[in-house]
Amino acid sequence: MKLRTTFLFVISAMLLTVSALSVDVCAAKKKQRTINSVKREQQAAQKSIKETTRKLDVNTKQTEQNLRKLNELEGELQVKNEEIGRIRSSLQSIDMHIRSVADSASLLEQQLQNLKSEYARALRKLQGSYRDSNLMSFLFSSGSFSEAAARYRYLREFAGWRKRKQAEIARATQLVAERRRELGKLQSDRRTSLSTLAGAESELRVKRDETDRVVTRLKQEGSALQSVIASNQQKLKKLDSELDRMIVAEQKRQEALRKAEAKRKEEAKRKAEEQKKAKERKRSQSQKGTSATKSSGNTKTTPAPARHTEESGLAAADRALSGSFESNKGRLLFPVRGRYTVVRAFGRQTHPDLPNVVTDNSGIDIAAAAGSKARCIFEGTVSGVFSQDGYNKVVMIRHGNYISIYANLSAINVKTGDKVKANQDIGTISPDPQSGNRPVLHFEIRRERTKLNPLQWVK
Numbered sequence: 001m002k003l004r005t006t007f008l009f010v011i012s013a014m015l016l017t018v019s020a021l022s023v024d025v026c027a028a029k030k031k032q033r034t035i036n037s038v039k040r041e042q043q044a045a046q047k048s049i050k051e052t053t054r055k056l057d058v059n060t061k062q063t064e065q066n067l068r069k070l071n072e073l074e075g076e077l078q079v080k081n082e083e084i085g086r087i088r089s090s091l092q093s094i095d096m097h098i099r100s101v102a103d104s105a106s107l108l109e110q111q112l113q114n115l116k117s118e119y120a121r122a123l124r125k126l127q128g129s130y131r132d133s134n135l136m137s138f139l140f141s142s143g144s145f146s147e148a149a150a151r152y153r154y155l156r157e158f159a160g161w162r163k164r165k166q167a168e169i170a171r172a173t174q175l176v177a178e179r180r181r182e183l184g185k186l187q188s189d190r191r192t193s194l195s196t197l198a199g200a201e202s203e204l205r206v207k208r209d210e211t212d213r214v215v216t217r218l219k220q221e222g223s224a225l226q227s228v229i230a231s232n233q234q235k236l237k238k239l240d241s242e243l244d245r246m247i248v249a250e251q252k253r254q255e256a257l258r259k260a261e262a263k264r265k266e267e268a269k270r271k272a273e274e275q276k277k278a279k280e281r282k283r284s285q286s287q288k289g290t291s292a293t294k295s296s297g298n299t300k301t302t303p304a305p306a307r308h309t310e311e312s313g314l315a316a317a318d319r320a321l322s323g324s325f326e327s328n329k330g331r332l333l334f335p336v337r338g339r340y341t342v343v344r345a346f347g348r349q350t351h352p353d354l355p356n357v358v359t360d361n362s363g364i365d366i367a368a369a370a371g372s373k374a375r376c377i378f379e380g381t382v383s384g385v386f387s388q389d390g391y392n393k394v395v396m397i398r399h400g401n402y403i404s405i406y407a408n409l410s411a412i413n414v415k416t417g418d419k420v421k422a423n424q425d426i427g428t429i430s431p432d433p434q435s436g437n438r439p440v441l442h443f444e445i446r447r448e449r450t451k452l453n454p455l456q457w458v459k
């Protein structure tokens with residue numbers, strides 16, 4: 001009995017041990033699976049994050065591209081509308097000219113018809129009697145010499161009248177033909193203008209449809225659009241800050257130069273006065289006291305401060321260039337040559353197709369032809385050259401109190417301190433990958449730090 005109990009106890013202990021070992025093995029396996037699962041989940045999450053980031057980058061780039069495309073389309077639509085307006089105005093002018101020429105032609109034809117009728121009536125009255133074979137008979141049938149002379153004068157006057165009438169009819173016929181040719185040309189011009197108008201309106205509809213599609217895509221992109229706009233505005237603010245900093249630094253530098261130059265001239269003048277006084281003292285020693293005193297009194301002067309003279313001279317030079325720049329307002333050169341499109345206007349604006357999109361532009365953005373160069377709008381001095389994120393190379397040119405700014409240049413032909421002339425090339429406009437590699441120039445005009453609308457200054 002005791003042996004049996006011991007056996008059962010041993011068996012139970014073995015079973016408990018085996019059971020415990022099984023539990024430990026299962027727990028270890030479960031723990032191992034959990035770690036591997038976590039690692040796989042981490043890898044999957046990282047992959048998902050990378051994919052999401054990639055999609056967001058692609059979406060952002062696509063949104064930026066769509067926004068730039070929309071700006072280009074809006075600029076092209078404005079140009080096309082202006083072109084259509086000019087064509088319609090030309091058509092109205094042509095129609096008025098056609099009516100005027102048609103009326104003139106009708107009047108000339110009536111005058112020609114009257115001349116021909118009058119001439120025909122005169123000839124019918126003489127029909128049968130006014131022939132070359134009867135002329136001699138008409139003369140020699142006169143009863144006297146005086147009657148023959150009178151008949152001769154009559155025949156001569158009649159011949160002159162015929163020539164004049166024939167010449168009048170010929171001139172009237174020529175004028176009618178000229179008016180008819182002019183009328184035909186005007187009608188041809190009108191047909192050409194109508195054809196051009198139809199083509200322009202067709203292009204306008206195509207661009208309008210494309211604009212609507214881009215607007216629809218942008219509205220769907222929502223937050224990405226706002227992010228792109230915020231990024232663009234941030235880049236513009238950084239450019240504004242850098243321009244303001246450089247303008248202030250330049251003003252301080254110029255002021256320091258003016259003060260240094262004024263101080264130098266004042267010191268030079270002081271030394272000249274001291275030398276002059278020394279010479280006067282030497283002369284006074286060889287003269288009588290009273291004469292020396294009188295002479296000393298006569299030579300005493302109170303010169304005006306040199307600083308004021310220097311500052312007024314610089315101010316006059318600045319005013320001269322500033323005045324010349326101002327006097328050409330509305331006639332200054334456009335910063336690019338050839339065909340162009342203003343894709344972003346000046347100032348704070350709400351987009352006509354995207355009511356929630358509000359942008360602020362310190363200048364204008366100009367899309368130009370491939371390989372286009374920026375040119376100086378007026379003579380001046382290069383006051384700054386620097387690089388800025390989002391705007392590549394930037395050139396500032398001072399025209400007295402005014403500054404013209406050319407941004408997004410890939411290569412430049414000038415350096416700080418250079419004197420430049422109107423129409424001189426400044427640099428090559430950088431192509432914009434988001435605009436189909438079309439060059440886009442950011443252009444500003446400022447009066448010191450005050451931003452001005454460039455379209456009111458250039459033509």
